[in-house]
Amino acid sequence: MRNTANYTTEVAILGAGPVGLTIANYLSKQGVQVTVIEQLDSLIDYPRAIGIDDESLRTIQSLGLVEQVLPHTTPNHAMRFLTPKGRCFADIQPLTREFGFSRRNAFIQPQVDNVLLQGLKQYEQTHVLFSRQLIEFSQDQTGVTLKLQTADQTEEIIQAQYLIACDGGNSIIRRTLNIDFAGKTAPNQWIVIDIENDPLATPHIYLCCDPVRPYVSAALPHGIRRFEFMVMPGETQEELSQPENIAKLLSKVLPTTDGIEVIRQRVYTHNARIAEKFRVDRILLAGDAAHIMPVWQGQGYNSGMRDAFNLAWKVALVVQGKASAELLDSYQVERKDHAKAMIDLSVMAGHVLAPPKKWQGFVRDGIAHALNYIKPIKQYLLEMRFKPMPKYHAGALITDGSKTTPVGKMFIQPHVKLESGKTVLLDEVLSNDFAIIAWGVDPKWGLTPAHMQQWQKLGVKFVQVIPAVQLDNEKRQKYDGVITVGDLGTDIRSWFGQTTESVVILRPDRFVAALAIPQTLNTVSQHLFAKLHVS
Numbered sequence: 209m210r211n212t213a214n215y216t217t218e219v220a221i222l223g224a225g226p227v228g229l230t231i232a233n234y235l236s237k238q239g240v241q242v243t244v245i246e247q248l249d250s251l252i253d254y255p256r257a258i259g260i261d262d263e264s265l266r267t268i269q270s271l272g273l274v275e276q277v278l279p280h281t282t283p284n285h286a287m288r289f290l291t292p293k294g295r296c297f298a299d300i301q302p303l304t305r306e307f308g309f310s311r312r313n314a315f316i317q318p319q320v321d322n323v324l325l326q327g328l329k330q331y332e333q334t335h336v337l338f339s340r341q342l343i344e345f346s347q348d349q350t351g352v353t354l355k356l357q358t359a360d361q362t363e364e365i366i367q368a369q370y371l372i373a374c375d376g377g378n379s380i381i382r383r384t385l386n387i388d389f390a391g392k393t394a395p396n397q398w399i400v401i402d403i404e405n406d407p408l409a410t411p412h413i414y415l416c417c418d419p420v421r422p423y424v425s426a427a428l429p430h431g432i433r434r435f436e437f438m439v440m441p442g443e444t445q446e447e448l449s450q451p452e453n454i455a456k457l458l459s460k461v462l463p464t465t466d467g468i469e470v471i472r473q474r475v476y477t478h479n480a481r482i483a484e485k486f487r488v489d490r491i492l493l494a495g496d497a498a499h500i501m502p503v504w505q506g507q508g509y510n511s512g513m514r515d516a517f518n519l520a521w522k523v524a525l526v527v528q529g530k531a532s533a534e535l536l537d538s539y540q541v542e543r544k545d546h547a548k549a550m551i552d553l554s555v556m557a558g559h560v561l562a563p564p565k566k567w568q569g570f571v572r573d574g575i576a577h578a579l580n581y582i583k584p585i586k587q588y589l590l591e592m593r594f595k596p597m598p599k600y601h602a603g604a605l606i607t608d609g610s611k612t613t614p615v616g617k618m619f620i621q622p623h624v625k626l627e628s629g630k631t632v633l634l635d636e637v638l639s640n641d642f643a644i645i646a647w648g649v650d651p652k653w654g655l656t657p658a659h660m661q662q663w664q665k666l667g668v669k670f671v672q673v674i675p676a677v678q679l680d681n682e683k684r685q686k687y688d689g690v691i692t693v694g695d696l697g698t699d700i701r702s703w704f705g706q707t708t709e710s711v712v713i714l715r716p717d718r719f720v721a722a723l724a725i726p727q728t729l730n731t732v733s734q735h736l737f738a739k740l741h742v743s
Contacts, residue, residue: 215335217243218527220354220368222381224251224336226317227495227512228374229324233271234520236331237640240527243366244328244336245356247375251325254474256317257509258413258426258434259285263598264513265309266621266718268320269633270640273327274309280319282429283310286412292419307718308621308633314413314428317509340364342380345371347490369527371491372519374512377479379497385488391481391551394502397439398476399448399457404469406433407462416461425461432471435461445475478502480551486540490533494519498543501551511550514598518543521640521716522604525740530666532741538603546598604715606722606736615720619712620703625676625694635718637691641667643714646726647704648674650687651711653726659733662742673700 219235221228224246232242260281268274289298302311328334339359346353352371356364373381382389406427413426424436437457439448447453454473455465462468482499486492495512502508519539525531600616601607607615621634642663644651651670652660669691676694678684686692695701704710709723713736724732 215243215364215366217241217335217366217368218370219243219523220245220352220366220371221374222342222354222371223374223376223495223497224248224325224338225374225376225495225512226257226321226324226509227516228372229321229328230267230271230513230516231372231374231494231520231523232334232336233273233324233327234516234640235524235527236328236334237271238521238524238528239333240524241333242328242331242335243368244334245340245342245354245366246336246338247341249339249359251318251321253318254472258314258316258428259509260313260315260320261510262305262307262309262311262313263517263618264510265313266307266618266635267513267517268324269308269635270517270716271324271327273323276323276327277315277320280315280323280429282314282411282427285310285312285314285427287312288412288414290414290416292417294416306620307618308635314426316428316430316432337364342375345381345384347371347488352490369490370523372523373491373493373497374495375497377481377496377500379493381491382483382493382497385491387488387493388484389481390484391479391500394478394480396478397445398436398478399439399445399473400476401435401437401454401458401473402428402471403433403435403458404431404471406431407468408433421460423461439475448475449473482544482548482551486544487536492519492523492536492539499547499551507550507553511547514546515539515543517717525666525742530742532743534741535604538739542598542600542603546600598719600719604721604739605719606732606739613723614703614707614712615723617720619714619718619720620699621718622699623696624673624700625679625696627679627692631696634693637671637693638669638714638718640716641669642716642721643669643671644711644729645671645673645700645714646711647701648672649710649726650685651690651729652687654729655733656730659730659737662737663733666740666742675701 218241221232221242221244224244228244232244235242265274268277284303286299286301288296290296304311328336340356343355343357352368354366356366358364373379375381408425411427413424416423421440422438426434428434435458454470458465458468479500480502483493486498494515498515499511500508522535522539526533526535598618605616607613623631624634624637625631649672651672670689672687672690672692673695674692676696679694707723709725711724711726711729712720713722715721722732722736
């Protein structure tokens with residue numbers, strides 16, 4: 209082999225899946241030089257995730273790509289658990305839009321992945337290298353060196369300040385670093401079959417808890433139907449992939465398999481594992497490289513997107529010299545516990561679908577049927593309140609440690625009215641910056657010039673929120689450098705009404721970093737700067 213190219217980049221990302229592409233888009237938008245490295249010749253096109261939640265769409269919104277993604281989604285996608293006889297014993301229809309989008313949406317991952325890939329073309333300093341095999345890598349105090357091999361057997365060397373490994377559950381980076389990947393592998397495999405021109409055309413997703421062979425039937429955008437069947441002992445992928453056996457499986461749920469158009473099929477093994485650590489010096493793990501989980505709550509994809517949003521803004525600050533590398537330690541502190549909680553939820557949902565013992569299925573059906581008649585419990589299911597929402601108790605934030613504090617939670621995203629009269633989602637006002645939002649007053653009040661300068665260095669947006677009807681008051685006081693928006697309903701006022709403070713500091717990932725009143729904002733800012741390790 210001979211050296212044909214050497215690349216110098218600020219951040220190298222191994223893996224062009226959704227997590228890697230999302231981080232690449234975010235960093236590129238912040239002006240960071242990025243190189244994405246992918247072993248395959250093109251994006252993966254076989255069956256993968258089919259559920260994207262509101263948090264992930266909010267992440268994609270931060271990239272400026274959500275309007276291109278939404279046409280590939282079906283909002284308000286209900287999840288219904290069925291008994292073997294077809295009776296629905298649990299109906300989950302999350303209808304809230306707390307973060308600006310439908311809580312649960314169906315989508316087709318390859319189409320959304322392609323939107324993320326195409327989005328990178330607008331950044332001249334960003335490069336995507338397909339057909340590259342990682343041969344070896346090393347790191348020192350100054351950066352990471354990667355040796356690659358191209359399809360024609362030539363060698364490339366990439367020098368980066370940081371490496372983000374998004375190279376999947378079998379991550380070569382994680383294995384080479386000898387990071388433990390504790391957890392379990394499910395005893396049963398599942399075969400996934402995608403069909404064009406949906407022969408059922410019923411909306412939503414159905415999980416049939418058949419004790420003989422459980423299956424999933426899901427309506428997807430663009431007339432595609434996803435079926436998933438449990439692989440029984442003794443069956444092999446080669447056997448099940450035969451057209452006659454595919455037809456036999458589908459005949460379980462379809463009146464006829466004549467004219468069925470199978471797009472793709474694949475056998476999966478479900479794992480529930482989490483890495484011992486997410487960071488080793490200048491190398492960080494994200495997505496499946498850091499944690500993998502069963503598909504039953506659709507959280508593998510969405511947990512990876514949470515990693516991306518949490519990590520990307522921190523890496524950007526460090527690379528830009530605005531914060532020291534210690535900030536990156538907060539990534540694992542904040543993400544690991546929640547990733548573990550999502551793994552546990554997914555495992556539990558799998559046990560609901562396919563109980564280890566037959567008698568457990570009868571107990572499940574009886575209890576679930578009874579609970580549906582108890583209104584508070586039914587509402588709990590409908591709104592998906594059982595889903596553990598991310599809440600960070602430590603890391604890049606200032607909290608009093610109380611159970612009721614909104615610090616460490618994602619801030620709401622209602623529609624707000626601009627002074628121009630236009631109505632937009634809140635994040636469109638904030639861009640990808642920190643934000644200091646105050647109810648009714650000057651959000652800069654109380655800041656010293658030194659702290660004001662520090663916030664401006666971080667690119668903060670100062671936002672005053674008032675009732676929308678007050679925007680037309682010509683005599684209202686206006687403040688230099690402050691964006692004033694109108695609360696169209698009572699969403700933001702109600703949010704502040706549940707706290708004892710009137711000023712909220714938001715991180716770029718829209719999580720609440722701290723609360724204050726005007727008189728304490730300066731002191732709170734000083735403490736938060738220390739947690740952010742800003743220089």
